[in-house]
Amino acid sequence: MKRALSTGRLLAGVQPEGAAGERFDDLLRQPGLRIERIVSTGQVSPPDFWYDQSEGEWVLLVAGQARLLIEGEGSPRFLKAGDWIDLPPHCRHRVEWTDPECQTIWLAVYYAPPVGGD
Template sequence: MADKISRSESARRGGRNLPCWVLFPERAKTMLTNLLQHFPAAARAGEEETFDDLLVRPDVKIERIISTGQASPPDFWYCQPQGEWVLIIQGAAGLQLEGETEERMLQVGDFVNIPARCRHRVNWTQAEPPTIWLAVHYERAG
């Protein structure tokens, strides 16, 4: 994804619209470009759930979550001020939304939209292979 640049910066480059990794090579080294690779050490060791921001903007945040058998603590429910859309890229998980009697079993390719302030919990996640979520957090509730 190319960064937005000023006209003076564009002129300095001879008017060419070069990719950001050419202009800012230090960013390319830290940019996550594959959801199934480059796991943090804690995820590789199965020590804790990890969260990697992929894109953060004022009204949206996209992150990769790697779960290795983690679950919500007993009697704990998430209740977030923003909506969250999640997709299972690898592995599986059991998700429960408040008011639903049945747990939702999410497998590869399954997704769900969790509206803002909807209480929910993760009952279990597959440890091997790790469960990889793509999460999109969007607009805060008013």
């Protein structure tokens, strides 16, 4: 069965001015792969909350700025537009800060763990 073509614009219609909360948009979803656009406007992870995902997550900061804390590291990593990081499965991390003055746009690529791993 042939899959239909899909298109879009990464930076179009991102977040209306004054919108509350983060925005999450799936751009592509296939078995073992999901690409998501996340738009933050000052949001952070809740206190004592850590992301701990069974899949890997490759993240590109498209616009804005953020601080990402990886469990076991002494201080958060400062990310700016163009920076990326590959978080392997179960790499516990949290968002410590996103710029409240502008949109922080993340492109997150979630991928299945290696065969035989989790």
